[in-house]
Amino acid sequence: MTPEMQILAEDFLAAEKILIFTHERPDGDALGSTFGFRAVLRSLGKTADVVIPAELPNRYQQLCTGAVTQLSADQLADCDLIAVFDCATRERIALPSGIDAAQLLDEHKSVNLDHHAANQVSAGKNAVVHTASSTAYLASVIAMNLQPQIPAEAATMFLTGMMTDTGRFCFTNTDSQTMMQAARMLEAGADVESISNHVFFSKPLRIARFEAELMNTELQLACGNRFAFADVREELLEKHQVELREDEGLIDLLRELEGVVVAMLVCRRGDAFKISLRSKDSRYPVGPLARKYQGGGHDLAAGLTLHLESFEAVNAFMIREIGQLLDGDR
Numbered sequence: 001m002t003p004e005m006q007i008l009a010e011d012f013l014a015a016e017k018i019l020i021f022t023h024e025r026p027d028g029d030a031l032g033s034t035f036g037f038r039a040v041l042r043s044l045g046k047t048a049d050v051v052i053p054a055e056l057p058n059r060y061q062q063l064c065t066g067a068v069t070q071l072s073a074d075q076l077a078d079c080d081l082i083a084v085f086d087c088a089t090r091e092r093i094a095l096p097s098g099i100d101a102a103q104l105l106d107e108h109k110s111v112n113l114d115h116h117a118a119n120q121v122s123a124g125k126n127a128v129v130h131t132a133s134s135t136a137y138l139a140s141v142i143a144m145n146l147q148p149q150i151p152a153e154a155a156t157m158f159l160t161g162m163m164t165d166t167g168r169f170c171f172t173n174t175d176s177q178t179m180m181q182a183a184r185m186l187e188a189g190a191d192v193e194s195i196s197n198h199v200f201f202s203k204p205l206r207i208a209r210f211e212a213e214l215m216n217t218e219l220q221l222a223c224g225n226r227f228a229f230a231d232v233r234e235e236l237l238e239k240h241q242v243e244l245r246e247d248e249g250l251i252d253l254l255r256e257l258e259g260v261v262v263a264m265l266v267c268r269r270g271d272a273f274k275i276s277l278r279s280k281d282s283r284y285p286v287g288p289l290a291r292k293y294q295g296g297g298h299d300l301a302a303g304l305t306l307h308l309e310s311f312e313a314v315n316a317f318m319i320r321e322i323g324q325l326l327d328g329d330r
């Protein structure tokens with residue numbers, strides 16, 4: 001526990017009615033940390049809810065139930081602590097309509113728990129531990145400080161967050177602390193079978209077919225086959241009835257290729273292009289590159305938005321950038 005986490009723990013202990021928020025398009029860590037913490041707070045007799053306005057991805061719908069989707073000004077005024085988990089900026093917080101981030105964080109007692117290095121949420125109190133594998137790890141540490149016997153349901157959710165953010169303990173953020181905390185989750189009754197079947201072994205056939213066609217028709221290699229990328233075109237998404245929010249893990253199809261160091265997916269977002277980047281080698285971090293163009297993320301997993309006219313223009317731009325990155329220290 002860092003001193004900042006200790007302060008958050010005290011705020012949670014002192015509060016009775018708590019609302020927990022996370023980022024838009026929530027992933028396993030966002031959901032694992034928030035729903036796990038909700039279970040712990042409830043087991044302490046507190047009133048706690050997770051606020052997520054949009055429908056959850058299918059694979060999380062059975063693990064994460066009862067999210068609050070709408071919030072009246074009265075309900076917001078009635079709560080005595082706002083928590084934001086796993087969210088790097090105020091703009092990314094998934095907010096119900098009619099509520100803005102300033103209202104949420106500045107007019108209430110608020111806390112921010114995260115592991116994104118460039119976290120700018122600046123709530124009332126902040127605990128940002130950029131060396132942590134996942135927010136679920138941090139949340140589970142605070143949780144076990146509040147309640148040494150966390151409920152099995154919470155352990156399952158925290159383990160879900162740790163497993164998803166570490167790529168099932170494959171990524172370089174997998175550290176001994178996370179592994180030991182994961183073991184504690186198992187001792188607390190975390191249900192790995194349920195996590196695996198819901199989160200990892202649950203790919204809909206239409207997505208498998210979409211991925212197969214993406215790999216067949218859109219996969220491109222550059223920079224001596226060390227850069228793999230694919231354009232996720234609207235027509236292909238439509239053909240297979242795939243929504244972009246279901247793309248969690250899609251980039252791993254490129255990352256897992258032999259010899260590939262950097263992987264990229266490009267999607268259209270309005271009149272701009274959203275770019276996801278992954279690196280397999282800490283000597284070639286993509287985080288600084290993303291930040292150079294007002295994007296963000298971690299060293300080996302980052303994203304940015306480019307205002308260019310076409311997929312082709314984006315690809316050409318990124319081949320130059322990734323080429324420089326990969327040749328940088330040669």
Ligand SMILES: [Mn+2]
Binds near residue numbers: 029
């Ligand atoms: Mn995370």
